[in-house]
Structure formats: structure tokens, C-alpha cells
Amino acid sequence: MKVVTGEEMKAVDRYAIEKIGIDGRILMENAGRVAAKNIMKNFGRQKVCVLIGSGNNGGDGFVIAKVLQENDYDVSVCVIPERDEIKGDAEYHMNIYLNSGFSFTQYDQDVAESADIIVDTMLGTGIKGEIRSPYKEIFGELDKMDNTIISVDLPSGVPADESPVPEHALQADYTLIIGLPKLSYYTYPARKYYGEAKVIHIGLPKKAIDETVQSNIMLWSHEDTKNHWPARVDDSHKGSHGKVGIIAGSAGMPGAAVLTTSAAVRSGAGLTQLNTHGNIFGSVVNHVPEATLFDRKDDLESFIEGKDVIAIGPGLGVNGETSRTVEYLVNEYEGTLVIDADGLTRLEQLKMQIKKRQAPVVISPHPGEMARLIDSSSGEVNKNRFRISREIAMEYGMHVVLKGPNTLVATPEGEIFINDTGNAGLAKGGSGDVLTGMIAAFLGRYDQPQQAISSAVYMHGFTADYISEAGIGVETITASDLIDNLRHTFHLIRN
Ligand SMILES: NC(=O)C1=CN([C@@H]2O[C@H](COP(=O)(O)OP(=O)(O)OC[C@H]3O[C@@H](n4cnc5c(N)ncnc54)[C@H](O)[C@@H]3O)[C@@H](O)[C@H]2O)[C@@H](O)CC1
Numbered sequence: 001m002k003v004v005t006g007e008e009m010k011a012v013d014r015y016a017i018e019k020i021g022i023d024g025r026i027l028m029e030n031a032g033r034v035a036a037k038n039i040m041k042n043f044g045r046q047k048v049c050v051l052i053g054s055g056n057n058g059g060d061g062f063v064i065a066k067v068l069q070e071n072d073y074d075v076s077v078c079v080i081p082e083r084d085e086i087k088g089d090a091e092y093h094m095n096i097y098l099n100s101g102f103s104f105t106q107y108d109q110d111v112a113e114s115a116d117i118i119v120d121t122m123l124g125t126g127i128k129g130e131i132r133s134p135y136k137e138i139f140g141e142l143d144k145m146d147n148t149i150i151s152v153d154l155p156s157g158v159p160a161d162e163s164p165v166p167e168h169a170l171q172a173d174y175t176l177i178i179g180l181p182k183l184s185y186y187t188y189p190a191r192k193y194y195g196e197a198k199v200i201h202i203g204l205p206k207k208a209i210d211e212t213v214q215s216n217i218m219l220w221s222h223e224d225t226k227n228h229w230p231a232r233v234d235d236s237h238k239g240s241h242g243k244v245g246i247i248a249g250s251a252g253m254p255g256a257a258v259l260t261t262s263a264a265v266r267s268g269a270g271l272t273q274l275n276t277h278g279n280i281f282g283s284v285v286n287h288v289p290e291a292t293l294f295d296r297k298d299d300l301e302s303f304i305e306g307k308d309v310i311a312i313g314p315g316l317g318v319n320g321e322t323s324r325t326v327e328y329l330v331n332e333y334e335g336t337l338v339i340d341a342d343g344l345t346r347l348e349q350l351k352m353q354i355k356k357r358q359a360p361v362v363i364s365p366h367p368g369e370m371a372r373l374i375d376s377s378s379g380e381v382n383k384n385r386f387r388i389s390r391e392i393a394m395e396y397g398m399h400v401v402l403k404g405p406n407t408l409v410a411t412p413e414g415e416i417f418i419n420d421t422g423n424a425g426l427a428k429g430g431s432g433d434v435l436t437g438m439i440a441a442f443l444g445r446y447d448q449p450q451q452a453i454s455s456a457v458y459m460h461g462f463t464a465d466y467i468s469e470a471g472i473g474v475e476t477i478t479a480s481d482l483i484d485n486l487r488h489t490f491h492l493i494r495n
């Protein structure tokens with residue numbers, strides 16, 4: 001599913017109206033009707049107050065209020081602007097609302113406060129700049145009330161794109177996003193304003209979306225993961241599922257090697273070989289007897305031979321040897337290369353060589369590692385995640401997995417696939433190592449790198465969600481729990 005900015009959403013609407021010939025007023029009727037149905041279905045018969053702004057978001061509000069009242073709901077409608085400021089499609093639906101025998105008043109704090117549910121149709125994708133009066137004061141009043149706030153399309157004041165949230169924005173409990181998910185839903189802190197969110201479909205023609213949305217930002221969904229899941233045929237042998245090499249761990253950091261390797265083994269890699277410090281062979285064998293071992297001091301040339309995928313980085317330490325090994329792999333190894341953690345330092349000097357490589361390169365930085373790569377701060381990276389991950393992916397000609405809530409997978413062609421699984425249980429040491437092992441194994445099993453990477457990222461988060469839904473607190477989820485539960489989540493996806 002494509003993810004859009006406000007401008008892109010407007011272009012879709014315009015195409016649907018001008019080129020396909022669907023009247024905008026019908027789209028608004030659909031939006032309001034579907035939103036009202038959702039409210040009736042999920043919130044039961046409670047007292048509702050619909051707050052209406054001057055734009056088309058407010059137009060949706062008139063339709064919602066009409067449908068709820070036709071279904072005998074107790075509804076009050078408060079309009080924020082003067083009546084003659086309501087124009088176009090919104091005015092059309094205001095007139096239908098009035099002609100149907102329903103009424104509204106100007107905004108009144110007491111009326112809003114007396115409702116169980118506030119339906120927020122004040123501001124949508126059309127906002128510009130800081131929020132002006134009287135909206136900002138109204139948001140302040142609503143914030144102090146304890147009724148449930150359901151925003152339509154966007155929590156009022158929150159932009160649809162990646163730009164910063166204005167000082168005043170409404171904190172919603174639920175948001176019914178119209179048509180297509182908006183970029184800000186996958187951007188922090190904007191995401192927090194949405195509360196629980198859901199996309200509602202209003203009959204936008206697929207053609208209008210395909211013809212207008214050029215940015216290629218998409219959500220990688222459960223269905224995408226399921227539909228691209230590779231079959232494991234009965235007559236396959238261990239070589240059919242990818243020969244994976246992992247270069248990880250050091251005398252002081254054996255855990256990283258164990259986690260990355262076990263994750264690869266559990267993710268279905270045909271053969272997994274770990275290249276690590278000889279001193280930690282014992283602990284690796286105890287935890288992952290399935291992997292074969294390669295002593296770091298031996299010749300790297302024999303390690304790379306025959307491998308479909310090599311992942312390097314977790315627990316190596318930032319040192320000359322790590323950098324030299326990464327450089328060697330970029331230049332000499334002809335298979336798919338995954339670079340994570342300590343392997344990511346000084347990557348900039350290898351830009352031209354990475355660009356020249358035939359086989360894919362994947363990097364999986366967290367915001368701090370990305371900041372180091374582009375000489376910036378994690379704060380800046382977080383504010384511009386979409387732009388930065390795309391730029392780096394295209395500049396180096398590689399796949400970038402920018403980790404964090406809603407991990408992004410950017411491709412060398414400039415597409416971005418957003419992940420929407422996972423929880424705070426993943427914000428812990430070790431979970432990145434597990435992801436690296438999973439990505440490496442998935443790359444060995446899929447033909448198409450983006451599908452492999454996005455599916456690995458999806459399953460990593462989905463497994464954390466699965467554990468937490470089983471009643472285990474996110475604080476206690478460990479990286480090893482993720483690996484142990486892959487057997488269950490793989491089973492769920494496959495069936
Ligand atoms: N045909 C369409 O275009 C459809 C539009 N829909 C709805 O229309 C919305 C977009 O409509 P609009 O483009 O009219 O935008 P809005 O409904 O967001 O309203 C924009 C208006 O808000 C005011 N405003 C803007 N910035 C402000 C600020 N910083 N402080 C205070 N007031 C400000 C201005 O008066 C501006 O005219 C969508 O979010 C969606 O809810 C849906 O009904 C589907 C169909």
C-alpha cells in the first residue's frame with residue numbers, strides 16, 4: 001500500500017475528480033459515511049460531538065453528523081469558523097445536512113465537554129504553518145477533557161508529511177485515516193498524536209493512485225510478507241536455501257556472534273558458517289551446534305568461497321581489522337553482503353567500490369550509526385528518516401535498513417518500504433544482531449533482495465508483537481526470546 005504526503009493525496013483526489021470523473025462531493029460522502037460506520041461499529045451508542053473546521057475535513061464532519069443522526073445517535077455539532085467561510089464541497093454537504101432537518105451551533109466548550117466522544121474534523125491535510133486561533137486554544141481545552149477523541153484523516157494540526165509537528169496539535173485517541181496512510185503516521189513524534197489508527201477506504205480508483213503518486217513510499221504488510229514467502233519444496237537440500245557466512249563476535253563479545261548465528265540458523269538458512277575468534281568457539285558450539293566454525297586468523301579467501309550471503313559486523317569492535325575485512329569483502333567477495341554495527345564505520349571511503357559492485361550490499365544502521373555515516377546527529381536522522389535513507393541508498397547503490405520504530409528499507413532505485421511491526425521490547429541490546437542474522441538468512445532464501453529484507457524486518461517485529469500479545473511484558477522480551485519464537489511466527493505466516 002502506498003504512503004502519501006498531503007500534496008500527493010490532493011493529486012490523487014484531483015485525478016479522481018478531473019480525469020476519472022468522480023465528483024469530489026461523492027468522495028466526501030463516501031469518506032463521511034465510512035467514518036460514521038466505523039464509529040457506530042466500534043464505539044457503540046454514545047453521546048457524540050462533531051467539531052467542524054473551515055476546509056474539506058470539516059465537510060467530512062457534516063456527512064458523519066448526518067449519518068449518525070439518521071441512525072438516531074445523540075449528536076451535537078459545533079462549527080469553528082463563521083458559516084460563510086465554509087465553501088465548495090464542504091458547503092454542499094453543510095446544506096444537505098441543514099436541509100435534512102439537522103442543526104449546528106458555533107463551537108462551545110461546555111457542549112464539547114458534555115459528549116462522550118469528540119469527532120475531530122477541524123483540520124486535515126490542508127494545514128500550513130503554526131496553528132492559529134481559535135484552533136490552538138480549542139486544542140488546549142480539548143486536551144483537558146476526558147472524552148474520547150476520534151480524529152478524521154489526521155489529528156488536527158498534525159501535518160501529513162515528514163515536516164515537524166506544530167507547537168499546537170490535537171492528541172487523538174483514535175484516527176480514521178482517509179484513503180491512504182499518511183507519511184507522518186510513520187514519523188516521530190507525529191505518530192504519537194494519532195493514537196490508535198486505521199485506514200478507511202473511500203473508493204479512490206487505483207488508477208488515480210498509480211498515475212499520481214510518484215514518491216514510491218510503501219507499507220510492507222502482513223499480506224506482502226505472506227505472499228512472497230518462499231516455498232520449501234520437499235526435494236530441496238541444504239544448499240538450496242542459501243549458504244550464509246557470518247563474521248561476528250570477539251573475545252569480549254561472544255553473545256553477538258551467538259545471536260546473529262542462531263537467528264540465521266532459525267530463519268531457515270541452508271548452511272551457516274560463523275567466522276569468529278577461536279577463543280569463543282566453545283560458547284558458540286554450546287548455543288548453536290548447527291553452525292560450522294571458521295577461525296578468524298585463517299585465510300578469508302577460503303571463507304568467502306561458495307557463500308551466497310555474508311553478514312559482517314555484530315560484536316567485532318571498531319578497529320582496523322574490522323575496516324580491512326569490510327573493505328576486502330566489498331572488493332573481493334562476489335555474493336550478497338550485509339554490513340551492520342561495527343562494520344559500518346568508515347564506509348564512506350568505500351562508496352565508489354560499493355557502487356561498482358554487481359551483487360547487492362545491505363546496511364542496517366540504527367539512527368546513531370547512520371548519523372556517523374553522514375556526519376550528522378541522531379536527532380537530525382530521526383527528523384528526516386525518509387529523505388536520508390533514500391539518499392544514501394541511491395548514492396551508494398545499496399539497500400539501507402534504517403532501524404527504529406517503523407524501520408525503513410530503502411532500495412538503490414529510491415523506493416522505501418515501511419515496516420509497521422515491533423514494539424519497545426526490541427529497543428534492547430542484541431535485537432539488532434538477531435535482525436542481521438535474519439536478514440542474511442532471508443537473503444539466501446529469496447530471489448529479490450528487497451522482499452527478503454522487508455520480510456525479515458517484518459518477521460523480527462511480528463515476533464516481538466507475538467511474544468507481547470502472549471502476555472509477556474515488553475520490558476522482559478530478550479533477543480533470545482525472539483529467536484525461540486521464530487518457529488511459531490514462521491508457522492503463522494506460512495499457514
Ligand atoms: N475531494 C477531496 O478533496 C476530499 C477531501 N477530503 C478531506 O479534505 C481534507 C483536506 O481538505 P482541505 O484541503 O480543505 O484542508 P483542511 O480541511 O485541512 O482545511 C484547510 C483550511 O484550514 C485552515 N488552516 C490551514 N492552516 C491553518 C493553520 N495553521 N491554523 C489554522 N487554520 C488553518 C484554512 O482555513 C484552510 O482553508 C482531507 O484531510 C480530508 O479530510 C475527503 O473528504 C475526501 C475527499
Ligand SMILES: [K+]
Pocket residue numbers: 057120121122123124151152153154155156
Ligand atoms: K482532523
